[in-house]
Amino acid sequence: MVMPVHVKICGITRVEDALSAARLGADAIGFVFWPKSTRAVLPDIAGQITEKLPAFVSTVGVYVNPTRNWVEETATRAGLTLLQFHGDESPEFCNQFSLPYIKAIRVRSGIDLLQYAARYSNSKGLLLDTYSVNMPGGTGHVFDWDLIPQDLPLPFILSGGLHSGNVALAIKQTRPWAVDVSSGVEAVKGIKDETKISAFMQGVRNSECL
Numbered sequence: 001m002v003m004p005v006h007v008k009i010c011g012i013t014r015v016e017d018a019l020s021a022a023r024l025g026a027d028a029i030g031f032v033f034w035p036k037s038t039r040a041v042l043p044d045i046a047g048q049i050t051e052k053l054p055a056f057v058s059t060v061g062v063y064v065n066p067t068r069n070w071v072e073e074t075a076t077r078a079g080l081t082l083l084q085f086h087g088d089e090s091p092e093f094c095n096q097f098s099l100p101y102i103k104a105i106r107v108r109s110g111i112d113l114l115q116y117a118a119r120y121s122n123s124k125g126l127l128l129d130t131y132s133v134n135m136p137g138g139t140g141h142v143f144d145w146d147l148i149p150q151d152l153p154l155p156f157i158l159s160g161g162l163h164s165g166n167v168a169l170a171i172k173q174t175r176p177w178a179v180d181v182s183s184g185v186e187a188v189k190g191i192k193d194e195t196k197i198s199a200f201m202q203g204v205r206n207s208e209c210l
């Protein structure tokens, strides 16, 4: 039996994009609460988007080395269900909130993902993204999927440079719990393109035939 792969569409800043993502079958949407991002959204705007969502769509807050207060304030205002730590947050920092979390790891050669899995064993999964010196996330670039160990003891979310043209192959090769996309379904930064989301979702479904 082929396991269905979950989908998170990240960098949502508009109600219409969130509703398109939900209607086309996304399981989660992500709000970037790192103020330096071109996809950053205000917590109250995120809250208005969350209110419009149908049931069973998770709302994920994305952070890069935030303060405790910022996480608590944004989580409340935006009605989050999951936290995503994308910086150098310690396991102790990530564990202190009332919401579950996933830890983003920026992958490059030489990385020991098994060690990260042991360190963040309380996380609900590792989000594997592409390392870049310039940007902590949302780079639009893929990493070498061969760096993912077969025996990773946590569910992982494959991320980094995915789009409709490569997502089926990515799923076939790595067998993730979920995939995460931002640049690959955008018209411009922070604004999603419904046709691209639809093609991406089709790519995910096609992976079930490979």
Ligand SMILES: O=C(O)c1ccccc1NCC(=O)[C@H](O)[C@H](O)COP(=O)(O)O
Residues within 6 Å of the ligand: 009, 010, 011, 030, 032, 034, 037, 038, 039, 040, 062, 063, 064, 086, 129, 135, 136, 137, 138, 139, 140, 141, 159, 160, 161, 162, 180, 181, 182, 183, 184
């Ligand atoms: O998207 C951002 O601007 C961003 C900035 C800082 C930290 C994380 C960020 N995005 C997090 C995500 O979950 C993205 O979906 C993930 O990095 C993949 O992005 P992309 O390669 O553009 O699909």
